[in-house]
Amino acid sequence: MTFRIELKVRDYECDLQGIVNNGVYFNYLEHARHEFLHANNIDFAKLAAEKINLVVVRSELDFKTSLKPGDVFYVEVEPVRLSKLKFGFSQRVIRKSDEKVAVDALVIGTSVNEKGRPFLPTEIDALFPVE
Amino acid sequence: MTFRIELKVRDYECDLQGIVNNGVYFNYLEHARHEFLHANNIDFAKLAAEKINLVVVRSELDFKTSLKPGDVFYVEVEPVRLSKLKFGFSQRVIRKSDEKVAVDALVIGTSVNEKGRPFLPTEIDALFPVE
Amino acid sequence: MTFRIELKVRDYECDLQGIVNNGVYFNYLEHARHEFLHANNIDFAKLAAEKINLVVVRSELDFKTSLKPGDVFYVEVEPVRLSKLKFGFSQRVIRKSDEKVAVDALVIGTSVNEKGRPFLPTEIDALFPVE
Amino acid sequence: MTFRIELKVRDYECDLQGIVNNGVYFNYLEHARHEFLHANNIDFAKLAAEKINLVVVRSELDFKTSLKPGDVFYVEVEPVRLSKLKFGFSQRVIRKSDEKVAVDALVIGTSVNEKGRPFLPTEIDALFPVE
Numbered sequence: 001m002t003f004r005i006e007l008k009v010r011d012y013e014c015d016l017q018g019i020v021n022n023g024v025y026f027n028y029l030e031h032a033r034h035e036f037l038h039a040n041n042i043d044f045a046k047l048a049a050e051k052i053n054l055v056v057v058r059s060e061l062d063f064k065t066s067l068k069p070g071d072v073f074y075v076e077v078e079p080v081r082l083s084k085l086k087f088g089f090s091q092r093v094i095r096k097s098d099e100k101v102a103v104d105a106l107v108i109g110t111s112v113n114e115k116g117r118p119f120l121p122t123e124i125d126a127l128f129p130v131e
Numbered sequence: 132m133t134f135r136i137e138l139k140v141r142d143y144e145c146d147l148q149g150i151v152n153n154g155v156y157f158n159y160l161e162h163a164r165h166e167f168l169h170a171n172n173i174d175f176a177k178l179a180a181e182k183i184n185l186v187v188v189r190s191e192l193d194f195k196t197s198l199k200p201g202d203v204f205y206v207e208v209e210p211v212r213l214s215k216l217k218f219g220f221s222q223r224v225i226r227k228s229d230e231k232v233a234v235d236a237l238v239i240g241t242s243v244n245e246k247g248r249p250f251l252p253t254e255i256d257a258l259f260p261v262e
Numbered sequence: 263m264t265f266r267i268e269l270k271v272r273d274y275e276c277d278l279q280g281i282v283n284n285g286v287y288f289n290y291l292e293h294a295r296h297e298f299l300h301a302n303n304i305d306f307a308k309l310a311a312e313k314i315n316l317v318v319v320r321s322e323l324d325f326k327t328s329l330k331p332g333d334v335f336y337v338e339v340e341p342v343r344l345s346k347l348k349f350g351f352s353q354r355v356i357r358k359s360d361e362k363v364a365v366d367a368l369v370i371g372t373s374v375n376e377k378g379r380p381f382l383p384t385e386i387d388a389l390f391p392v393e
Numbered sequence: 394m395t396f397r398i399e400l401k402v403r404d405y406e407c408d409l410q411g412i413v414n415n416g417v418y419f420n421y422l423e424h425a426r427h428e429f430l431h432a433n434n435i436d437f438a439k440l441a442a443e444k445i446n447l448v449v450v451r452s453e454l455d456f457k458t459s460l461k462p463g464d465v466f467y468v469e470v471e472p473v474r475l476s477k478l479k480f481g482f483s484q485r486v487i488r489k490s491d492e493k494v495a496v497d498a499l500v501i502g503t504s505v506n507e508k509g510r511p512f513l514p515t516e517i518d519a520l521f522p523v524e
Binding site: 010011012027030031034038070 | 272273274289292293296300332
Binding site for chain 4: 011012014015016018021023069
């Protein structure tokens with residue numbers, strides 16, 4: 001099942017054109033990913049203490065509709081396994097009022113160990129099942 | 132020739148991990164594109180008054196190295212013609228001290244007229260030469 | 263009765279020190295004020311169309327406790343009449359878990375008409391009762 | 394002599410009203426303070442390693458003129474000693490084109506030791522001379 005959070009546009013997130021600035025969607029997507037990981041008991045602090053760092057290596061965003069002041073919206077997160085050591089998050093930002101997609105995104109991450117080598121800890125491995 | 136601006140990391144742009152937050156690169160890239168357009172006499176206000184809007188439809192970012200507090204860096208902008216009605220910006224964020232690439236990006240835009248139909252005004256057309 | 267909204271710290275709002283950046287409280291306070299005005303049917307757009315602009319002229323913030331990642335908090339807004347043409351918002355940011363005050367603030371505003379002269383429209387006048 | 398840096402408004406820093414968002418001045422002021430401290434060899438990392446933390450306890454901002462897209466401006470920093478254990482920064486944001494003051498500010502800080510008790514390290518003490 002797709003994980004999702006509900007948020008509301010804040011006026012300071014809008015720019016000169018009167019719409020949410022493109023860069024802000026990046027923040028929305030990150031916040032939803034972190035909430036998704038928390039909900040799945042992935043503990044950044046614990047992983048970091050074990051010298052394992054989660055990092056974003058690539059992001060692809062398609063902008064389809066602009067959110068405006070006052071809009072309520074969902075941010076969805078769906079885990080996608082890309083390879084033995086790479087995982088992704090298929091994400092969508094959806095306006096609540098009419099279910100229109102504002103942004104369609106794929107964010108690719110990996111995790112590295114103390115020596116900077118790719119390494120997938122058990123809990124991450126389990127969260128992104130190989131199909 | 133590639134257009135570029137020089138900037139310096141500001142501490143408030145860094146996050147919990149002590150590095151520039153991924154979303155901030157989006158801001159850097161946007162600022163560089165706007166400076167590039169200004170340098171080429173593309174006037175948003177004038178275009179908007181003529182009911183022509185420039186919009187970003189897709190962005191692809193590859194994160195390669197993390198910028199840290201105090202880092203000085205360049206943001207490059209190179210215009211790329213993608214099709215009759217689509218144009219792109221090939222962009223790179225490069226750390227000044229060692230010329231290492233922090234982010235490699237492709238940002239795709241289009242412009243629409245009053246009726247929301249794709250329409251490329253003369254000055255945009257000239258800036259993105261068809262090869 | 264004091265108006266208040268409930269929010270949650272987003273990781274990207276935290277800085278190098280692992281706490282919410284001081285400047286972000288400013289965003290929280292603004293968002294709460296705008297929600298308060300909306301709740302009281304003050305319509306910026308309508309006022310702006312009538313050439314009446316609401317502006318902040320001064321802000322005083324006392325930082326008492328730092329919010330951290332994951333913290334849930336309230337932002338309070340209480341209208342205060344300061345003079346015939348000046349109004350203020352007495353605001354507090356309060357951590358939900360222990361009701362500790364993070365920030366205590368006074369934000370002072372005024373409204374100006376088309377000619378830039380101070381002018382208080384009826385709805386604003388009614389919202390900030392003279393004691 | 395007053396320390397100052399020169400910056401330029403970035404479009405994404407502007408909001409719905411077409412001017413720099415009030416909260417962004419906070420970022421400008423912080424960046425200038427950090428540059429000022431660096432210029433005076435105050436090393437946050439070193440102080441933090443010695444368990445001494447610099448914290449902002451109060452900020453007062455007077456908004457006088459709004460900066461707009463493309464504006465070049467200075468941010469000034471002047472150290473002010475307030476008491477034996479409290480120091481302040483008298484700051485101004487000034488538009489370059491006409492030397493008009495955009496924001497007038499006083500930011501008050503203190504430093505605390507490992508036990509959370511107020512403690513002023515030698516280099517900070519020297520930077521804020523008692524008059």
